Amino acid sequence: GSLYAFILFSQRFFNPLRQLAEKFTALQAGFTAVERIDNILSLPVAIRDPAQPRHLPPTAKGEVQFEQVWFAYNPGEWVLKDLSFTIRPGEKVALVGPTGAGKSSIIRLLCRLYEVTRGCIRIDGVDIRDLPQAELHRHLGVILQDGFLFSGDIQQNITLGEAGDLAAVERVARQLHLHELIRELPQGYATPVRERGSNLSSGQKQLISFVRALWRDPKILVLDEATASLDVGTEALIQSALQTLLRDRTALIIAHRLSTIRNVDRILVLQRGELKEEGSHAELMARNGLYAKLYRLQDLGS
Structure with missing residues (x-):
């Protein structure tokens, strides 16, 4: 013991x-x-509002200009090289190219998530570095492949805290022909959304992203594989919504499925950060260059 x-x-x-x-x-x-x-x-915060900001005119139409843009995440490792192009107001332009061509970097620079290393980017003739960031983002609508949702309900995720009653939100959803799809959710626009939208499907989250973009009525719309997470049935329903969303807006579209961009006004073909080709689908296929090769490879794979 x-x-x-x-x-x-x-x-x-x-x-x-x-x-x-x-x-x-x-x-x-x-x-x-x-x-x-x-x-x-x-x-230190690398990107700040200018001390003496300029503002876009009330008649801004959404013209985008890249003027001799060079960009590198790491010094000397150029992602974009001497890139110059202009997207006219209301024009629908697609960016295509192999992985690592610099398509997503162009979107990040346009949204001013990064500063260009050389050259400049202008919207309606104004350098985006001279614009307040809030004003720049107000004129840009970005729909990514994986839309981010916050805790709250559907209506709050569409308005993101901006003033607006349910009738106004429903009116925007009806313009996109998505009102009935949202109404089919358990509680309609009051359906609770868990963090990152974990209780919704990828297609439902993307529908909310479309309504959210139209709610702000941007002059420039950026679509980064916006329909990639939709099933065939939902994608067919959302095509009319996409046409409504793109009407009278400048659009910059990143697409990996080349068959989805055949009807855009112009296609820019990138490779290793350089603009290799540009033109319509028919013109690029007739040229029998990089775009035609990518299109045939993808068509063969499908």
Whole structure:
């Protein structure tokens, strides 16, 4: 009995010391995490609003100009090289090219998530670096392949905190012929949305992204594989919505399925950050260059 009591008391004596050591280890890990967070928060903000901002005119039509744009994420590793093109107001232009051609980088630069290394990007003749970021983003509507949803309900995810009653939201959804699809959800526009829209399908999240874009009525619309996550049935329904959304707007479309962009006004073909070809689908197929090769390879694969 004495031996057993000795072993038991020894364990009870050392347990608090062991717990103290574990707490000390957790505390050290916490200090390390705080130091890393502090390093991130102390980084200078690279993209700021100009001290003397310019503004787009009230009659802005949505012309986009890339003038000799060079860009690199890392010094010397050029992603875009001397890129120049103009998208006229109301024109529908598609960006195509192999993986790594620089298509997504063009979108990031246009949204001013990064600054161009050389050259400039203009909207209606105004350098985007001279515009307040809020005004720039107000004129740009971006629909990505994976739309981000926040906790709340459908209506809040469409308006994103802006003032607007349910009737106004429904009116926008009716313009896209998506009102009935949203009404079929369990509670319609009041359907709760969990974080990142985990309780909705990819197609339903994309429908909300379309209504959200039209709600802001942007002059320039950017579509980055916007219909890639839709099934065949939903994609057929959303084509009319897409036509309504693109009407009277400048559109920049990134598409990997080349069959979906045959009817755009112009196609820009990129390779390794350089503009290799441009023209309509028929013109590029007749030229029998890079675009024709990509189209035939994709057609063969399907």
